Amino acid sequence: MTEELLDQALVEEATKKSGLIWVRGGGVPALDAPGHGAPSRALWHVWHDGAACLVGDGPGEQPLPGLADGGDAVVTVRSKDKGGRLISWSAKVVELTPTSPEWEAAVGELKGKRLNAPDGEAMPQRWARECRVLRLEPSGTTAELPDGSLAQPPLPTPATTRRPIPAALPRLLLKRRKRR
Template sequence: MSAELLDRALVEEAAKKSGLLWVRSDGGRDHALWHAWVGDAVVVVGDGGEQPLGGLAEGVNAVVTLRSKDKWGRLVAFRAAVELLTPFTAPWQAAVDELKTKRLNSLDHEGVTDRWAAESRVLRLVPQGLSVENPDAMPDSDHAAVPVPTAATTREPVPEGLPRLLLRRKKKR
């Protein structure tokens, strides 16, 4: 078997088994997305009340990273061409049919097709060439990213009376 066929088989198998992938569009940040494998490409749905797709758009080049199902570590990464699927065409319908089975906790399972057609984008991420990372060629870097700047905080001063409330013992009668 050729290296290209083995590489394509690894990408397909990893995409079919993992429910989560990371996508980085040209110069952007990695975004975790749930997805499905349809035909020869990964499909994702987003925006309009679904997962945010970040900078993904038709014609943009992206790098898709898939994890190992059993170890959850990075398994393979490949370059992908992004295609926007037109609602109610045959490729769009095939993608939506598969994505509906992967969509967890949908409030309107019966109406999700119409909602995705009206409000969301369904994108197809088609692998291009050999993978850029695979078990035989992993980078030395840890892929750590600086957290996104935000005004949100989780640390506030402890209210003055809280320690007494937490440490208060029941009085004996």
């Protein structure tokens, strides 16, 4: 019982303080390893009323792939000061109904944390029309963090191209060093 309360306190405190959480939908903590299911995605969130609240899947908002109402997710929280993995916990995904009291409370918290919103005060109405607001409620189990790296190779994209560096660049860089 004491260990469960300590785990719950660690999940809450670490998630509150972290600006980003890594979320993988449809995951099971025992399978929280590379090659199992969809990759984890970094998402901004707000801790509110015992759960991590997210907004996304709309124009200009973060994508929430693999997070379905009633489904499971694995949340990995990083340390705010060092950036390393701190704890991994399993969650139940709950989609909030727009304009319900729970939705209004969550959106009130999310609205204050949303940076660079294109529509300012009209943001909650846009979220109600075009986005999903989710709660990731801890299900009470935490997972052991793996020892090794969970780095995945980047997804292929035509946007990444490499060109030779300009011939004058080394001279420009050396001039800056000599001036100091």
